[in-house]
Amino acid sequence: MTHDREQTGLRERKKARTRQALVAAALRLFAERGFDAVTTEEIAAEADVSQRTLFRYFASKEEIVLSVHDQIEEGFRLKLAARPAEEHPFTAMVNAFADAWSELEPADVAAQLQVLRISNDSSRLHGARQERVCSHQNRLALLIARRAGVDPRLDPRPELLTAAFTSALQVAFGRSCRAAGQDNLLEAVDECLALLPTALTADWDTANTPAHTSTPDADGQILPVGG
């Protein structure tokens, strides 16, 4: 990712630059006016290419945004595959998530957050993103099944675990976007992943509410999850 200048030819460099320009233009315009209020022709004009070229780089308007989202999902799967096999599947996913985000550069982090914000703007885009998350989750399930040595077609638990994990992440993303603060995403994720197992099992409608529920302005981490 650092110096592939001499490896690739001019053609590939140009393509990468065009693609990058399209993504940058799209994200900026979407953030300014919202996903639905920006046409593909405007994005293409902003990146100094024709609309036809835009659709040669991205299969759809949503794809431009989702391509950014794909980066971190792919990184997450790579990190998961690299986690030691002794770890519990859930722990491995929690740590893989932290690994993937920790190696992002600040600009990439900002792009990811912007994608989350933009996704909440349009129901069309949100649906497309959900579908991506779904197929990502399916690939996660295969990784988990292989790691645990079970047949994913007989045992539903890999799918169930990854589905619960992924949806907890979505909850954290949603809450983080809804909150006024901007850089609380990691904390929201930590909190949600820590609460997920107990939310299912414990009798939380009676007494043992989590500590911060009664003290909403606690700013410390609820439970450290990183490795």
Place this chain on the structure above:
Amino acid sequence: MTHDREQTGLRERKKARTRQALVAAALRLFAERGFDAVTTEEIAAEADVSQRTLFRYFASKEEIVLSVHDQIEEGFRLKLAARPAEEHPFTAMVNAFADAWSELEPADVAAQLQVLRISNDSSRLHGARQERVCSHQNRLALLIARRAGVDPRLDPRPELLTAAFTSALQVAFGRSCRAAGQDNLLEAVDECLALLPTALTADWDTANTPAHTSTPDADGQILPVGG
């Protein structure tokens, strides 16, 4: 639902009939040729209305299919609100699901299954459905929060619980559709909902695999969920 003939006027009856004809035509055509291969004009022609009229009844092509899906989600929320307050939130949702499906007529059950099958056919439709599921899950979270007496903006557990529950349902739906048999949906749901809590917590990568994992052709219910 049985005899509202004398309550409503001719105008409303006509509207209901048109709407029903559109849904029936769409489902049939989609099942025959796939969601993407059917145009809205064809659906309109099949229901003897103009394309413009179709879009006065449904906001989008996906909406025609999703309107069927909405019925059961709405029924589910009604049943959940009717469950006794003493039940654990998770148990209440499991029972509400069974309640909602048990009161469906056979034709409605068939329609729901067809919707699931059609949804897997098109990525666009699948994304739209996921988005519906998402907003449904948000409303579920509000119901659960009220039932448990917690503030959903401070306590993420209602969202987490409903997200995990909903995604477990999706897993069950997907597995049921992928399976060769046709009427195993309820069993798949029972199995997934029963396995969900343990999939998160227990060390299932070592020993305690569920009973039917080694005996895939067990046909009994894994765990009764009804009330």
Place this chain on the structure above:
DNA sequence: AAGATTATGGCAGCAACTGACACTTGGCAA
């Protein structure tokens, strides 16, 4: 430098929608 490969642009066209307008139909009261 010439030829092969590949990226790009322009254009026509399809399908999902939408707004505007005219027309028909059902509901309701004089």
Place this chain on the structure above:
DNA sequence: TTGCCAAGTGTCAGTTGCTGCCATAATCTT
């Protein structure tokens, strides 16, 4: 019953996402 008003419908034009086709221009190879 008659007549008026509201509501449903069809037609048409137009926008937008997206694709196939072909000509052109840029890059790579030899």
